[in-house]
Amino acid sequence: MPTLYYSPQSRSDTVVALVRMLSADVDLREVTIARQDGSGQRDPANPHPEGKVPYLTDGDDAVRERGAIMLYLTDKYTAAGLGPLAGEPGRGAYLSWLSYYQGVIEPLIILKWANVSHPAIAAGLRDTDTMFARLSDALSKGPWLLGERFSAADMLVSSPFLWFSEMLPEDQAIKDWVKRCGERMNDAAA
Template identity: 55%
Template sequence: MPTLYHAPNSRSTSILVLIEEMGIADRIDVVEVTVARQDGNGGPDPRNPHPEGKVPYLTDGEDHVRERGAIIAYLTDRFPETALGRPVGHPQRGTFLSWLFYYQGVMEPVLVHDWATIDHPILHATFRDLEAVFARLAEALDSQPYLLGEDYSAVDLLLSSPFQWLPDAMPEQPALRGWIRRCADRPAFHAVMAREQAGLRR
């Protein structure tokens, strides 16, 4: 059985939402671990096999997967019947993978640099800037409710996830705000967030 190493209220929460959306909670073992937090709390957990002590981290037998985009691709490929991904041979397979890699390679670095108020022409040339990222998202959502069309998918989950945690970073464009609200207003998202908050109150 695949095992997800997860720290509550962290980047790995989005993988819990994915598992809930896919309806595969009974087929994934979730192990809660501690991680070093930005406020100085927490720290490495010896139970976590991630080589840098981070989450999320997925193990499946001898195979190990890190980085959210890779974990999303792995799980949606492993359980294609859930229809949250785009399997090999699907006409949107390339678009699906492109959005996953765009998030990891462009969007998250741009958001982190903006949040840290780090600005340099090389960063703009390499990763673009927030305006360019928002323009790319707005272009994709101009005539459809989700990034791949009429139906919500795992790329919507991943690319909307930072705005659930950093509402101040939310773009002004109505189309993007509507998309972010749609992605957050899903039973799986609400169920996972309720469990995460209940865990914090224990």
Template identity: 55%
Template sequence: MPTLYHAPRSRSTSILILVEEMGLADRIDVVNVTVSRQDGSSGPDPRNPHPEKKVPYLTDGNDHVRERGALVAYLTDRFPESGLGRPVGHAQRGAFLSWLFYYQGVMEPLLVLDWAKIDHPALHATFRDLDAVFARLAEALDGQPYLLGGGCSAVDLLLSSPFQWLPDAMPEHPAIQAWISRCADRPAVKAIAARDSAEQ
């Protein structure tokens, strides 16, 4: 059985939400571990096999998966019956993977840099800026409720997740705000948020 190493109220929460949304709660073993927090509380957990003691981390037999975009692709490929991914050969496979890599390589770094008040021309040249990210989201959501069309997918859950933690980073764009609200209103999001709060 695959095992997900998770720390409540951390980046791994988005993967726990995906597991819940996919209906895999009885097919994924979840092990709660501690991680180093920004406020200095807690610390690395020796039970966590991640090489840097980070979360999320997934073990599946001898295979190990780290980084959220990789976990999303791995889980949706391994359990395609959920319909939240886009398997090899699907007409939206490229778009699905592009959003995962865009989140990991562009959107999250920019959100963290903005939160930390770090700015430099080299960052804009490399990552773009948040206005460009929000323009891309708005363009994708023009005329449709989710990034890949009419139904929620794993990319919606991942890309909307930082705004649950950083509501001040939410852009003042009606379509994006409505999309974030739709994603946050899903039963899996509410269930895992309540569980995380109880376990923290």
């Protein structure tokens, strides 16, 4: 049985919500983590090489990074339909959004929060205006990133804006999408 190591009030909350939405047979193990405010500490029970969460183990497999964990889980627990499978319509967009989050969105948010800018960042990652334009473009085709289909990509990509709503642009479609995603995840937590 897979085991998900998580800590409440952290980036792992989204993956815990996904496990619940998938009705996945996953052992949820709460661990402590070192927090940004200096509280907490690395938990020796957490096998993540850096002591972070989320971290998923499944037999000899170990998966880290939220996008990879979410892909692993949606491919393994397919009944809820929260991720298009190989060969299904929307698979390319799904993989792209999971990767875009990890490779562009999260780094841009962290850099903006840290007030770091450099021409190399803009050349490689672009900027938050471009990122929000990509989101707006996708949402112009439907209420979710994959059009009419809600997926784990919506959960992942919307997650930082549920914590940091002040980072949202004035684009009402994006604000409404984040709200819908939050409602879906809150329903899973209840």
